[in-house]
Structures are given as structure tokens and as C-alpha cells.
Amino acid sequence: MRKVLITGTSSGIGRATAQFLAERGYFVYAGVRQKAHLQIWEGVKNVKAMLFDVRRDDEINQVVEQIKTEAGGLYALVNNAGISNWGPILDIPNEVFRDNLETNLLGPIKVTRAFLPLLNGNSARIINISSVSGKLIFPFMGPYHVAKAALEAFSDTLRRELLINEMRNIKVVVVEPGSVATRLWDRAEATTVFAPSSPFYQTALSVGHAIIKQERAGAFPPELVSRAVWKALSVRRPKGRYIVSPQSLFFKLLLRLPDSWLDRLAYLIMRRHRRP
């Protein structure tokens, strides 16, 4: 039975994917960072919860040792845990920016470094859950975009570096969902991390809320992402990246537009949602 570790399985995409893979013959080590969430996976067939925070080296290393002892190795690692913050890029407090990068970028890097020795160099997979936001940039979502764009770069760098050593058959795959119906944006929206003294305050509030509302309205179920992860784990030659969205063609087209057109589009969106 192929063994897969997924981070951030207490809700959303991680939870759906752990369940999806477990039902399709994978054994899932399901990462959760809060003790209270261990019970989510109690009694679920083919799933074992592992308690760790992707920002904590000590907790990551404990889980590495536990899986090494128990299972010997892993077929795949799915870096899914993530958070989102929003606000004007220059007015996000440093500690919020740092927290975002610690979770969304350094977290996957640390986890990958720690678990790489457990992956079989002849056939393993590393799947990084990025986002369409790793490439397509909206105003006032800065920390999230910065972290996901860097995660994309990390993934491509790793894939290419692995080609030149004995781990060449570890496939590194980026999964880029559009808007998914999870708690991610509710959590972000619940906190305003920038001060009223920001010159962008009013615009950021109205535009940020409008974009989040729009994202939520067009959101699709997390199982669509789970299916893409499953495909990337199951096919012999996975692609380097998978855009997951009913609007994937639209995103691909947008990504081909010149920057000046995308700037204009962003301006029109801001103008439409700005309140005096």
C-alpha cells in the first residue's frame, strides 16, 4: 500500500484529499497541528493523524522518526497546509508577512527537506499545493501572492535540481487551484491586519472584501483538487503543474495577456469596488 503524508488535514482541501486517497487504496499520514483535531481521523480506515506544525522543526523531526520507524518510507508528500492574509502590500505588519511566509513557503521547504530521505528516489512524488494566485496577481492580496509565487519557484527549482542526482525519479508537481469552498478566505476576512492610518485603508477594505466575496461565490468543492492530487500521484508521468478550476481555460488565457492589460483589469476591478 502506497503511503502518503499530507499536511494541514483538519479542514478544506487537506481533509478532503486525505479522505479521497484513503478511499482509493492509499495509506495517509494526516498532518494536523492542533491536538483537538487528532480525533477527526480516529477510526477512519487507512488514515493515521500526525501532530505537527509545519513551522516547527522539532515537531517535524519527531514525525519523521515516527514514520521511519513505523513505515520505513513514503511514496509521496503533499504540502498542503496554508494560510491567507490580505491588505495593502506595504502596510501589512512585518510579523503578519513573516507568519505567512513561515507557513506557506518555509513550511513546505522545511517539511520537504525533512522527509526527502524517506522518499524512494526511484518513484516518489512531492506535490505542492500552490494556487492560481501564484501567478495571477490581484491587488490587496499581497502576502499570499508573494508566498505562492515563491512556492512555485521552489517547486520548479527542486524538480530541476533533482534531475541531476540519484533522486531523479522523484516527481515534483505543483497543483494550482482556483477558488475552493473552504475556510481559508473566511479566516482571512475575519482579520484586518492593516491599520486605518494606511493611505490604502478604505480602498483595501472595500476591494479586498469584494474580491473575497467574488472568490467565495465562484468557489468549487475541494474534492476537485483531491482528484487532481490523486491523478498526479497515480499516473506514470505527471505534469509539472495542474491548474484546477472549472475556469482553467480562462486562467490560462489571462496568464498570456501582457502586463499592461492585466494592470488595466486590476484598475477596473478596484475602481468598480472602491467606496468613497
Ligand SMILES: NC(=O)c1ccc[n+]([C@@H]2O[C@H](COP(=O)([O-])OP(=O)(O)OC[C@H]3O[C@@H](n4cnc5c(N)ncnc54)[C@H](OP(=O)(O)O)[C@@H]3O)[C@@H](O)[C@H]2O)c1
Ligand atoms: N481555498 C482556496 O480558494 C484555495 C485556492 C488555492 C489554493 N489553496 C491552498 O490550499 C491549501 C489548503 O487550504 P484550504 O483552502 O483547504 O484552507 P483551510 O480549510 O483553512 O485549511 C488549511 C489547513 O492548513 C492547516 N495549517 C495552517 N497553518 C498550519 C501550520 N503552521 N502547520 C500545520 N498546518 C497548518 C490548517 O490547520 P488548522 O485548522 O490548525 O488551522 C488547515 O488544516 C493552502 O495551501 C491554500 O493556500 C486554497
